[in-house]
Amino acid sequence: MKRTIILAGVFAIFGLFTNTLNAQEEEQTASAASLYNDGLAKLKAKEYDAAFELMGQALETADSSSETDIKVMQLAKKNGAIAAYYVGTNARKADDHEKALEAYQQGLDYNPGFYANYIGKAQALEGMDMMAKAVGAYQTAGVACEKAGKADKAEQMNSKAENMVAVAWGYKDWALVxxxxxxxxxxxESADVHYYLSDALLSDGSKDDALMHAEKAIELAADGADKYLMQKAEILKSKGDTAGSIEAYKMITDSKYVERAKYEIGQLGG
Structure with missing residues (x-):
């Protein structure tokens, strides 16, 4: 005996579609499918925690040797990732960042292609004050957004990661920088991030490493490199390399820095 089991896709906002499967009434298959369908109903009703749990149960119950259950598993993972996103987001809004992180990560395990959970994971890490990990997670989210065709979101994620470093630099929290x-x-890569790191390294006397990152910033900045040239000149001056410092100062043309550069050249006898 056969019956039709409706396995709807996730909400249209995420670009997936309704699917229909015909499943034999084998006990385990029906169980996996019914759990999935119950989870989908909860998802549509915006009962996200229940939906998330039922999607997980469907995956645990499914028989990976059954063709029908394989389809159930594929859909449960896609819908489970959506449920995970909402569970994580609700937890994050309630300041339960650990629960949020766990949910987002489970969502990524279900469906690594679903970009929203990467964003959520980065936000949860930031909420837990795990700033270095959050920076990396925002960049990973940017890559995921790019792959999903979300160029604007990808740019936002990368800008967010860079801005987090800038904020720490502004507070002179050198260890965090x-x-x-x-x-x-x-x-x-980022010219500004190399510059921030150069400043942080210079603060503890790591002049050679600071110089390396200042030079990398100059290399990456096709235009508007004067700020980084100032950094390089000052590091060279601190290292006793007068000729190198003067040379760097002379390359500065931006009116914001040029008067200071001229003064430093004069002080160095250039």
Missing amino acids: KDMAAAYLEGG
């Missing part, structure tokens, strides 16, 4: 900048640079 180092951790966050290192996390950022593992996932991408």
Whole structure:
């Protein structure tokens, strides 16, 4: 005996569609499918915690050797990722960032292609004051958004990651700047982040490393490199490299820095 089991797709906002499966009334298959359908009904009713739990139960119950259950599993993972996002977001709004992080991560395990859980994970980490990890997570979210065709969101995520480093730099929290900048640079390049890291390294006397990052900032900044040239000149001056410092100061043309550069050149006898 056969019956039709309606396995609807996730909400249209996430770009997935309704699916219909014909399943034999084998006990385990029906159980997995009915759990999924119950979970889907809860999801549509915005009862996200119940939906999340039922999607998980459907996946646990499904028989991976059954063709029908394989389809159930595929849909349960897609819908489970959506449920996870809402569970995580509700938890995060209630300041339960640990629960939020757990939900977002489960959602990513279900469906690594669903970009919203990457964003949620980064937000949860930030809420837990795990700033270096949050910076990396925002960059990962940016990559996921780009793959999903969400270029604007990808730019927002990368800007957020860079701004977090900038905020720590503004507070002169040099230890945090180092951790966050290192996390950022593992996932991408930024002239400003190299500059922030250069400043942080200079604060504890790591002049050679500070110079390396200042030079990298100059290299990445095709235009508007004067701020980074000032940094390089001052590091070279502190290292006793007068000729190198004067040379760097002479390359500065921006009116914001040029008078100071001229003064420093004069002080150095250039």
